[in-house]
Amino acid sequence: MAKGEVTRKRILDIAQDAVLAKGFDATSIDEIVAGAEITKSGFFYHFRDKNALARAMIERHIEFEDQLFDDLSHRAAELADDPLQRALIWMKLLAELLDDMPGGHPGCVVATAVYQDRLFDQGVREANRRAVEGWRKRFRGMFAAAAAEYPPREAVDLDDLADALCAIIEGAIMISRAVGEPRVTARQVMTLRSYVKLLFSPKVS
Template sequence: MPTDVATKTVPTVQSEPRSKGERTRDRILDLAYEAVIRKGFAATSIEELVEAAGITKSGFFYHFKDKNDLARQLLERYQANNYVYLDELSERARELSDDPLHSFLIFLKLYADDMRDHLTNMPGCFIAAVTAQDQSFDREVVRMNAEGILAWRQRFHGWLEEIAKAYPPRREVDLLAMADAVLTLSSGGVTFAKALRDADCIARQMLLYRESVRLIFAG
């Protein structure tokens, strides 16, 4: 969100009306995203994407140099949209409270509610898909995926350090591990929720994590 936070699919960031070519490119990326999540990158062919998008093969290569370029652009868009989603959710939480702990607890509640509302429309976690299928992607995509995960860690680790300064932890705690837990619960939770057909799974886990944060810092 997801969503991956975002493990969910969020709207593509746009500032101006898109041209026909941009709409075609986005359509291909949408189709590729669904296909990679559902059956894997190796099993997704250019031919099927061309047919589904209703374009020629030359039309595909106008937008993408090759299949690896498609993967890179797909991941770039996914990460950019997730950053926007996280920024907006964080800003909402910070606006509601200027206290670092309280704003983080608000963020987690907003995120839990959002995941509950959108999980049924999520085909899966793209971060998990790239990680699990790393041998199908080139080194650049694998590197980009790892950097995206580290960016998640940095975002929440910085917030938790801010909290720890204002509210010294009541017990010894690994702030990096706590930061990683946000993505771990999101990414792993999508798989768990899909397997059990339980759309409320991630929300429950995120609220449980929220309570542990509150107890560690506020008692």
């Protein structure tokens, strides 16, 4: 890795920690600069402004999370052939993962940016849109496979169901932070899992 990329990565690492802990607005460039042991000029050499930093962070986060979700899918596929079972296992694995985070989910960079989106330019907003649409597509695929095998008991739009998973995760992170209960996020994933189970389980039990 070239020297420039190392510094760039260090800046992103420092920034990510600070942003997840305190929010984007609360993280000053001076602070990042001090943490990464560079100068302000050095920072602006790598990122033309704070927007560029935000965009880079979001894109990196999407990449990381994609890999993590792919990993969960892979493990779920190993444990079951049935698409519904796979979806249920996937959600259980996610819940376990969330529960293992001692301080709760560190908070979503995307959500952070969404709630402060007036601070950011069009590029950041676009990055955010792509992130959410990526989740929607992924979750929809998972539920669509289940729906193909098991007719849902209630008429439900698959995009809505995918959004529900996304929404409940994001919402749970918010609640968990607001009330200071880290485990809320995992519990909410399990709550939605219970819905998926009910929705796709055969009518005659």
